[in-house]
Amino acid sequence: MEKGLNILSWAEEDRPREKLLLKGRSVLSDAELIAILIGSGSSELSAVDLSKKILQSVNHDLNSLARLSVKDLTQFKGIGEAKAISIVSALELGRRRKATEPAKRIKIQSxxxxxxxxxxxxxxxxxxxxxxxxxxxxxxxxxxxxxxxxxxxxxxxxxxxxxxxxxxxxxxxxxxxxxxxxxxxxxxxxxxxxxxxxxxxxxxxxxxxxxxxxxxxxxxxxxxxxxxx
Structure with missing residues (x-):
């Protein structure tokens, strides 16, 4: 059954934020995670549907999404500068984490x-x-x-x-x-x-x-x- 455009009309366990709290972050799709970042969609699309549209534009490739600028993202109806900055910032954090070598933990043997x-x-x-x-x-x-x-x-x-x-x-x-x-x-x-x-x-x-x-x-x-x- 097709869900409505308004996330508030969905069952609580299907809303991205509630789903993360109830089931953990790993069960959320890429679109649901982006929907949490942007908070709301447009008059025509829910936050999740808008996020799906953005992902479709880059063939669901997060590396390609990370290369989009704030200007590129604001071309999507419903994505203003603030939402675009949230997406760019989150992806930049992910890039930095990937680039950071995990600290070597000291092992106590004596x-x-x-x-x-x-x-x-x-x-x-x-x-x-x-x-x-x-x-x-x-x-x-x-x-x-x-x-x-x-x-x-x-x-x-x-x-x-x-x-x-x-x-x-x-x-x-x-x-x-x-x-x-x-x-x-x-x-x-x-x-x-x-x-x-x-x-x-x-x-x-x-x-x-x-x-x-x-x-x-x-x-x-x-x-x-x-x-x-």
């Missing part, structure tokens, strides 16, 4: 790798900070998250906050890191107790704590290397 990966964040700090290195299943770094900042002699790390951030990042494993500005590499009783608490929470959530690094400018202490996890 406590030394973990120490070196966080060194730029923790070197020469006068106060304690607590960080978590978020890892994927291959032990590549997803993110490095600063959990808390403290004074010269201590900082507090809330396990609930740690695992909230880990869940947000879809981390498969985490490495805890905090620095000792004094240079003392030995863990305190509080360090050991906190590590034990976070390790147990990680087991329940199936996000294992792979190590806890005590960082100092002159070296580090690894709970994993010392068999304390």
């Amino acid at each position: 406590s030394k790798d973990a120490y070196e990966s966080i060194a730029s964040e923790l070197l020469d700090l006068p106060t304690e900070q607590f960080w978590v290195i978020m890892l994927n299943r291959s032990n590549h770094i997803i993110h490095k998250r600063n959990i808390s900042q403290g004074g010269v002699s201590g900082t507090v790390a809330d396990p609930k906050l740690i695992f909230k951030k880990a869940l947000d990042d879809l981390a498969s494993g985490i490495i805890l890191v905090h620095n000792h500005p004094s240079g003392n590499l030995q863990p305190s009783h509080a360090d050991r107790q906190l590590t034990k608490k976070i390790v147990e929470a990680g087991k329940l959530l199936e996000i294992p704590v792979l190590d806890h690094i005590i960082f100092a400018d002159n070296g580090y202490y690894s709970f994993a290397d010392e068999g304390e996890l």
